[in-house]
Amino acid sequence: ENPGTAAREEKSEAPVTLTKKWETDAVLTTCESVLHDEKNDVLYVANINGQPDAKDGNGFISKISLEGEVTNASWATGMDAPKGMGILDGKLYVTDIDRVHEIDIETGKISNTHTVADAKFLNDIAVGNGKVYVSDSGGGAIHVIDDGKVIVFLSNLQGPNGLFAENGDLLVALWDAKTLNTVDVSSKDIMLRTEGLENPDGIEAIDNNEYLVSSWNGMVHHINSDWEKTLVLHTRKDSVSAADIEYVKSKNLLLVPTFFKNKVVAYEVKQN
Numbered sequence: 001e002n003p004g005t006a007a008r009e010e011k012s013e014a015p016v017t018l019t020k021k022w023e024t025d026a027v028l029t030t031c032e033s034v035l036h037d038e039k040n041d042v043l044y045v046a047n048i049n050g051q052p053d054a055k056d057g058n059g060f061i062s063k064i065s066l067e068g069e070v071t072n073a074s075w076a077t078g079m080d081a082p083k084g085m086g087i088l089d090g091k092l093y094v095t096d097i098d099r100v101h102e103i104d105i106e107t108g109k110i111s112n113t114h115t116v117a118d119a120k121f122l123n124d125i126a127v128g129n130g131k132v133y134v135s136d137s138g139g140g141a142i143h144v145i146d147d148g149k150v151i152v153f154l155s156n157l158q159g160p161n162g163l164f165a166e167n168g169d170l171l172v173a174l175w176d177a178k179t180l181n182t183v184d185v186s187s188k189d190i191m192l193r194t195e196g197l198e199n200p201d202g203i204e205a206i207d208n209n210e211y212l213v214s215s216w217n218g219m220v221h222h223i224n225s226d227w228e229k230t231l232v233l234h235t236r237k238d239s240v241s242a243a244d245i246e247y248v249k250s251k252n253l254l255l256v257p258t259f260f261k262n263k264v265v266a267y268e269v270k271q272n
Contacts, residue, residue: 013272014222014230014231014232014272015210015222015224015230015232015271015272016206016212016222016232016269016270016271016272017232017269017270017272018220018232018233018254018267018268018269018270019267019268019270020265020266020267021068021253021266021267021268022067022068022265022266023068023263023264023265023266024064024068024069024070024263024264024265025070025263026261026262026263027062027070027073027262027263028045028047028062028064028070028073028257028262028263028264029047029048029049029262030047030048030049030050030052030259030260030262031045031046031047031048031062031243031257031258031259031262031263031264032046032047032048032052032082032083032084032243032244032257032259033045033046033082033083033084033085033124033202033243033244033246033257034046034244034245034246034255034256034257034264035085035086035087035092035246036066036246036248036255037087037092037105040105041066042063042064042065042066042071043063043064043065043066043246043255043264044061044062044063044075044085044092045061045062045063045064045257045264046059046061046082046083046084046085046094046244046257047059047060047061047062047082048081048082048083049081050081051081052081052083052121053081053097053121054080054081055080055081055097056080056081057078057079057080058080059077059079059080059081059082059096060073060074060075060076060077060079060082061075061076061077061079061082061085061092061094061103061108062074062075063075064264066248066251066253068264068266072108075108076092076094076103076108076109076110078110079094079096079101079110080096080097081096081097082094082095082096082101083095083096083122083123083124083244084122084123084124084125084134084135084163084244085125086125086126086127086132087105087127088127088130088132090104090105090106091103091104091105091111091112092105093125093127093132093145094125095122095123095124095125095134096122097119097121097122098115098116098119098120098122099113099114099115099116099119099122100113100114100116100122100125100132100134100145100150101113101114102114114145114150115150116134116136116143116150117150118139118141119136119138119139119143120136120137120138120139121136121137121138121139122134122135122136122137123135123136123137123160123161124161124162124163124202124244125163126163126164126165126170127165128165128166128168128170128185129165129168129185130146131144131145131146132144132145132146133153133163133165133170134150134163135160135161135162135163135172136160137159137160137161137175139155140155140156140157140158140159140160141153141154141155141156141157141160142154142155142157142160142163142170142172142183153188154183154188154190157172157174158174158175158176158177159174159175159176159177160172160173160174160175161173161174161175161200161201162200162201162202162203162213162214162244163203164203164204164205164211166205168185168186169182169183169184169185170182170183170185171183171193171203171211172190173197173200173201173202173203173213174200175199175200175201178195178196178197178198178199178200179192179193179194179195179197179200180193180194180197180200180203180211180213180223180227181193193223193227194213194223194227194228194229196229197213197215197221197229198215198217198219199215199216199217200213200214200215200216201213201214201215201216201242201243201244201245202214202242202243202244202245202246204245204246204247204254205247206247206249206269207249207271208225209225210222210223210224210225211223212232212245212247212254212269213229214242214243214244214245214256215242216241216242216243216259217236217241217242218234218235218236218237218238218239218240218241218242219231219233219234219235219236219242220232220233220242220245220254220256233256233267235256235258239260239261240258240261240265241257241258241259241260241261242256242257242258243256243257243258243259244257245257247269251268252268252269252270253266253267253268253269254266254267254268254269
């Protein structure tokens, strides 16, 4: 018998424990994504407020505090179905079906909009090395906004959704393939890391080369430094989704947008 295997089997407790800290009032209509603005220490929430692919003009971004108080429900408006967000140079970048908006963080007004050619369903955003990476789940591509220009970075992917930029590389969750992958941004080589992730949506790094990955249908998995997954949150039985999550390292706080439940739920993450 291999003692290593036996030891692994005995470790039944999850690598992290999630304890619910707070939830917002249910005023965040079809909330898809949460982002922490470290500089201003606020959270932005993208509200689709309708169908995820409908050009209805009623999408908006809310501001909430790190204690869960909705401080400005309609902070930025004039979008259709805002989803993923990222911050670069005082601008909040937000995907919106086939466009990416730049919102001036000081004013909450859209200051620029990038149309993404052939985009079907723009989803997540990751900012790394001064570039803005954007996933198109419907078009099977990742685009990059570099120096104001939008170019195709990778194509022929199986439903790219969650993106996370780290150390010059990209983590990419592929919805159709149910996988978590790393992409070397210089060579564009893709390496499969974790399989069997149903509806993978948001990716966040915690400590020690570990990650949390949400599944839209109501799960969060912990991924360890060997890329092994453990289920640490399961809200599917209550029909609560877990969309594009955020992790605030300074507070060990995981923020889960619940989509149809119209609120954000915060959990304290403790290493076991």
